[in-house]
Amino acid sequence: MTQEVARWVEVLPLQRLADQAILCVRVEAVDMLLVRDGERVFACERACPHEQADLSLGRVAGGRLSCPRHLASFDLNDGHISPGWPSRPLRRYPTRIRDGRIWVDAAAIESAAR
Ligand code: FES
Secondary structure, three states, X not given: OOOOOOOXXXXXXXXXXXXXXXXXXXXXXXXXXXXXXXXXXXXXXXXXXXXXXXXXXXXXXXXEEEXXXXXXXXXXXXXXXXOOOOOOOOOEEOEXXXXXXXXXXXHHHHHHHO
16 A cells, blocks of 8 residues: 655645634635634534535544534544444644644545545
């Protein structure tokens, strides 16, 4: 198995997440969310994998992103949905913070789209 080489793209200043925990962004033509949980920042798909509700209207707490429609929640560390829901995990994309800016791995976005 070959390991994909990361291709980091700059998305936003980290400061943009100072006053809100969820931001909608479009990276490499993919709608996604930047989610802040305390000091950590995650990037994930915007549409809920259960029935495609808009997760930007959800809430973040304790390392979980809650869906506004059925209130299932996703672990931001591994994407797994709360027990009892028939859904694949939430798609997440690697992020990093450099020079006060948020970067997302575009190679992972392309890989997830295949
Ligand atoms: S649509 Fe998100 S939990 Fe059902």
